[in-house]
Amino acid sequence: MSPRSALEASMITSLETHHAGDFFSNDYLSIGKLPHIRQEFLNTLSQTPSLFGSTGSRAISGSTPHHIELEQYFKEQFEAEKAMIFNSGYICNLTFFGYAPQMGDVILYDEFVHASIHDGLRISRVKEHTFSFSHNSASDLESKLKRILKDYPAIPSGLSTLFIVIESVYSMEGDFSPMEELIALVEKYVPSRSAHIVVDEAHSLGLYGPAGKGLLREWRLEKRVHSVIFPFTKAVNFIGCVLTTTPTLYQYLSNYGRSWLFTTSLPHVDLAGIRFCFEAIQTQEADQLRKSVAKLSHLFLKMFLESTYDIPKEVLSILNQESKDLHGRGLVAPVFPIYTPQPLALQHYLNKLGYAARGLAHPGVPKGTERIRVVIHGGNTEVQIRQFVKSLRAWGLSQVSLTTTGQSSLVVGGPGTLHKL
Template sequence: MSQLDNRLDGLLELRKAKGRFRRLREYDTSRGSGLTDFSSNDYLSLTTSDELRADYLKRLNDTDVILGSTGSRLLSGCTPAHSHLENRLCDHFGAPAALLFNSGWDANVSFFGFVPQPGDWVVFDELVHASVHSGMRGSRVPSARRLQFAHNDPESLAAVLRKIAAQPSSSAAPPTVFLALEALYSMDGDFAPIPTLLDVFDQHVPREQQCVIVDEAHTTGVYGSQGRGIVHQLKEGAGRDDGRVTVRLMTFGKGVGCSGSVLLASDTVRSFLINFARPFIFSTALPVSTVLALESAWDLLSSEGGQRKRDDLAAIVAYFQELLAPVLARTPPELLRLPDPTPTPFPGAPEGLSAHPHSPIHGLLSPTPHALSAFLLARGFIVRPVVPPTVPPGGERVRVCLRAGHSREEIAALVSAVAEWVDSGTAEAEAAKAGRPLRARL
């Protein structure tokens, strides 16, 4: 074994000792496999849609170029198909401009790595995605000017903004204050109270110095009219676009059932990213086959069939919560519980968006997520454990992701298996053996 392998192996052994070692697991979820997937982010079950498959195959049959884009967008990869999709998404989301990226990760790293300048401030929810942190670390904004606030906490945000206001400006031009949020957080499955947070932002930062970025990775296609997302629904309900959310990230690898993403922003931000964002400049563009798949997906999402899928998902989520509630009510919270929800994230919500909408993501907190995951897998359910460093210590969990294609029978069987885990005493025994009770709050 080489010196490098020896050193890396030692680091891997340390991770194993902490119970944080990751490995790839292959699952067969095809018909007849006996496994039901409750881990996928395919919230609307688009990846198995016969309607989408037929439309996509027709598009492939009608085009000459079906595979790679052959180069970066700045070289040979800016095809009519790419431009058409960008223009379509720009119109669909009601945005000034749109720029495609190969992934949500690339988009966040590009924006946060290159748009904020040295004298600016970046304020972010403590649970924003790792890609935002990677972008900030690569940016020219010093760490002292990158400040987090407690998750979904308006008072904590206000305290951070007061701290910024108390700092003397180091340049003649006032700094831009960037505020990074997610519409729906992927671990707790809770919504950001966007209107409340924006009101706090307005109280402390002049509008001309604001730049609000909302990552809608887990809401794209799933919420809002024709799947336009939470921000669009809030704007539509208010009857105006007051410009408070200036940048939106819509990703395609979850509810849209495909891959890639689009950043919705001003023409100036789009042009700046084309000129300075290295992940965009030096990456081969999305394959034409993927662009065609996205056209088909948005045809479906914009149709009555897409709305039926959103309605089906909402019904499945409500049914799961109805069955799970009595199980958790009789379970000691140190053994199994859900994270504390955000109180009414959308008070006075517009039509089509409830004050506290249902989320397809449910993080079941447990001190022994690996044991619980294995228990459920033995009963035919893929429910993956999530452990540090993905979540903070004390936030270990299994994450249940619901899909429009799940049947009520599958939901009932999963909840029954969770109840069996609790009632058999297995959970308590495993927790005692681990000696790691849940903290009262993340």
């Protein structure tokens, strides 16, 4: 039998290593680990009239009354004009960016938006008219806005649309978008009839805002954007996604969005699970978990910086540490990209200690930004965080020692030693 691949070994390790504390999953609030939630969900399912399948795609028989009812539910929850249910955030982004922009339109996006948005752009009919601006840079956004309005006169004249795309919290960087500043620039330069601001709230839904309804509502910006993407696979801890948007775009996508039209719609059991988990993040218990995430995130940041003060940043550090709270208004996102030039070696080290770590290297992340992605959860404890930071420090010191030893060997052994290496 062939030996296990690195990916297979990592997946098996991930399944076996939970006792050390969860520092890597997207279950931010630790909803999946609340024992009473399981029984409450089973009770809900026992009362659900339909469970299995959806009988077809939304284009044929998959737009059941239950699907329409759930869309109406989210329309009311988010006080939106329309709400559209998707099987996942990936399918939502593929559909929206692949089919909403029309010929003559232009798309301007933050360079670090999710891969699924990039995939949507690749199939868009305006793929040759998409531009990025530097991550979270208001000055670069302003410069690009001026250039686009000059080069595409149909936009200022109201004949075409400029889509501006950002995320409220960036999943790999763990930082906040300066949304208010960026939105203000769009409002300043782009005529209202020609602007369409899109925000992906994948990593803020459940963590921020009243009842966990996202950072836009935390900062009272929801009325100044046009479409919002709410995947349920992070803090809500389930499958699916809802897009809140305009009636016109809902009508268009439901007739022309192929990746929505021709995908078998969510089975009824998932419809029940989506609503159940969404309501779970609005409870008082979830409020306490949100506070715990915030408190523990600050603690992790403080402890990591204190514990690695004597370790060179090129060995172990938090990427973009100086901007971690630049746009957070006192908030610290629970995502920490821990840089190391040896992410797979750090992964294996942590796996042996019982952590379900995954090293991220190129092409998954840009060269020179190799990392492990640490996530703080509502169910973590201070003891777990202290032990985890202690393990990271031990790793960092071991790497410093190896580097120092290697340099000494080269000096003593000379070219001969280098040749043997």
